[in-house]
Amino acid sequence: MTTEPKPVAFFNLDNTLIQGTSLGHFIQSLSECGQLSWRNISSFKLKNSRLRGKKSKSDLVIEQQIHKAFRFLQGSRQSQFLEECEAIANRLLNYKINHQVLSQIQEHKRNGHDTWLLTDAPIEIATTLAQKIGMTGALGTKSEILEGTYSGRLDGELLKGTHKAQAAKELASIRSYDLTQSFAYSDSLNDLPLLASVGTPYVVNPNSELARIARKNAWHELTPAA
Numbered sequence: 001m002t003t004e005p006k007p008v009a010f011f012n013l014d015n016t017l018i019q020g021t022s023l024g025h026f027i028q029s030l031s032e033c034g035q036l037s038w039r040n041i042s043s044f045k046l047k048n049s050r051l052r053g054k055k056s057k058s059d060l061v062i063e064q065q066i067h068k069a070f071r072f073l074q075g076s077r078q079s080q081f082l083e084e085c086e087a088i089a090n091r092l093l094n095y096k097i098n099h100q101v102l103s104q105i106q107e108h109k110r111n112g113h114d115t116w117l118l119t120d121a122p123i124e125i126a127t128t129l130a131q132k133i134g135m136t137g138a139l140g141t142k143s144e145i146l147e148g149t150y151s152g153r154l155d156g157e158l159l160k161g162t163h164k165a166q167a168a169k170e171l172a173s174i175r176s177y178d179l180t181q182s183f184a185y186s187d188s189l190n191d192l193p194l195l196a197s198v199g200t201p202y203v204v205n206p207n208s209e210l211a212r213i214a215r216k217n218a219w220h221e222l223t224p225a226a
Contacts, residue, residue: 074152
C-alpha cells in the first residue's frame with residue numbers, strides 16, 4: 001500500500017521563528033554551566049554583534065563564527081547540554097518568539113500539515129524548541145559525539161544553503177511529502193535553495209535583495225505587524 005503524498009511546512013529558526021539569532025543564547029548557556037571563560041564570551045559576543053544584521057558580511061565570515069560557537073562544546077557531556085537546551089528553548093519562547101510565524105505554524109497544523117524546523121543551529125536546541133511548540137520535528141547541525149562527550153567537531157556540514165535544501169528533499173522522500181504542495185519560511189538569502197524547492201515559499205521580514213527576488217517570483221511575504 002503506497003502512502004499518499006502530503007504537504008509539509010519548513011521553518012527557518014534565526015530571524016524567522018525567533019527574533020535575532022540563537023547563537024547568543026547558546027553561548028550564554030555554555031557560560032552558565034562553566035564551559036566558557038568570560039574572555040571567550042566577551043570575544044565571541046563582540047564579533048557576533050558586529051555581524052548581526054549586516055547582510056554585506058561574507059558567508060565565510062559568518063560560517064567561521066558559527067563553527068567557533070560549536071567548538072565551544074568540546075568536552076561537554078551531551079546529557080548536560082540537553083538539560084541546558086530546556087532553558088535555552090524557554091528563553092526563546094518567552095522573549096524572542098515571532099508570534100506571526102508561530103501563528104503560521106499553528107495554522108498549518110490545523111490544516112493537517114506536518115511542520116519542521118530547519119536550522120544551522122545545534123540539533124539539540126532545534127529539537128527541544130520544536131517539541132515545545134508541538135511541531136513534527138527538527139533538523140539542525142550535528143556535533144560529533146564520542147562516548148557521550150562533544151569532540152568540538154561537526155558531524156557533517158552546517159545545515160544551511162544547499163545542505164538545508166538537500167536535507168528537506170531527503171526528508172520529503174522518507175516521509176512522502178509533496179514539495180510542490182509544500183511551504184517554506186525564511187528571512188535568509190542562504191535559504192533560497194530551500195525556498196525555491198517548494199510550491200509556496202514565504203519570505204519573512206526580508207532585506208531588500210530577498211524582497212526583490214520574492215516579488216520577481218511572486219512569493220508570499222510576511223512582515224512585522226504595524
